Amino acid sequence: MSATTSSKYFTQITSTHPEAHEVEISTSGCLFDLDGTLMLSTDCVEAFWRDFGATYDIDAEELLRTSHGRRTLDILRMWKPELANKEMSAKFEATIPQRWKHIAKPVPGVHKFLSELPASQWGIVTSGTTVMATSWLSDFLEITPPEVFVTAEHIVEGKPHPEGYMKGHKDLDLAHHFLVFEDAPAGIRAGKDAGAFVVGMATTYGADKVKAAGADIVIPDLTHIRVKSWDAETGVLKLAVTNPL
Structure with missing residues (x-):
């Protein structure tokens, strides 16, 4: 048993067997x-912000709560505005792969x-x-x-x-x-x-x-996810x- 719902871009095919549940997306x-x-790399980024918090006496948990998915520049504006410029953002971020790539x-x-x-x-x-x-x-x-x-x-x-x-x-x-x-x-x-x-x-x-x-x-x-056709x-x-x- 299966059911199909369609639109121009999205087709969903459901089945009574979970392993057969497939969704097709056209885009x-x-x-x-x-x-x-x-x-x-979340662990790497968190390690950086914990280190940053310790260096500048900022609560690490609050830093982490506001950091994920946001630009370093925007986080610096919130917590350390005197460091909030593109040059410092690039300098800080360059250290992340260098120091924590192994995790x-x-x-x-x-x-x-x-x-x-x-x-x-x-x-x-x-x-x-x-x-x-x-x-x-x-x-x-x-x-x-x-x-x-x-x-x-x-x-x-x-x-x-x-x-x-x-x-x-x-x-x-x-x-x-x-x-x-x-x-x-x-x-x-x-x-x-x-x-x-x-x-x-x-x-x-x-x-x-x-x-x-x-x-x-x-x-x-x-x-x-996989490509079906192009x-x-x-x-x-x-x-x-x-x-x-």
């Missing part, structure tokens, strides 16, 4: 967050899924600086940065503002419907406000929190999601 392209979405991990499935996507149909929108994001991608994940690579320096307003995803959408020259992959509530909100269908990643937070933040569908990691003439990219949460 024009994908934009990815980096930390917590393509790689698991980072790739998100399962990242290399396979990105290799399946047409290079012209995906990009990255991250709250990190170009220096840090490039280091994580090139040196740690060994992935060549995509042509559309929106970092903290390229925008005025950081997440949860939608500016970054709106810029990524424009730079990729996508049709109206596009996907955003995000793990953090601030990023999920940014994706939704940019008009995207948001694929929530339950890598940093539990599925319930990711859903509550507004994600349209939630997956544990990138082993649960039609260059129509610009339609079809993805299959297996066993969403």
Whole structure:
């Protein structure tokens, strides 16, 4: 027994057997967050902010509560405004891969899924600086940065503002419907406000929190999604999601 509901962009196929539950999404392209979405660096970032809090006598738990998914520049504006400039942000972030790379991990499935996507149909929108994001991608994940690579320096307003995803959408020259992959509530909100269908990643937070933040569908990691087809003439990219949460 199965049931199917369809729209122009979204088809859901359900089955009495959970292992057969598959969702098909038709879209024009994908934009990815980096930390917590393509790689698991939350422990690295938390280690940095704990060290920062100890250095500047700021409560580490309050720092962590306000930091995830946001630009370092915006966090500095909140907690240490005299250090809040692009040069200091880049300097601080450069230390994260250098000091804590050994505790980072790739998100399962990242290399396979990105290799399946047409290079012209995906990009990255991250709250990190170009220096840090490039280091994580090139040196740690060994992935060549995509042509559309929106970092903290390229925008005025950081997440949860939608500016970054709106810029990524424009730079990729996508049709109206596009996907955003995000793990953090601030990023999920940014994706939704940019008009995207948001694929929530339950890598940093539990599925319930990711859903509550507004994600349209939630997956544990990138082993649960694959490319079904790509039609260059129509610009339609079809993805299959297996066993969403």
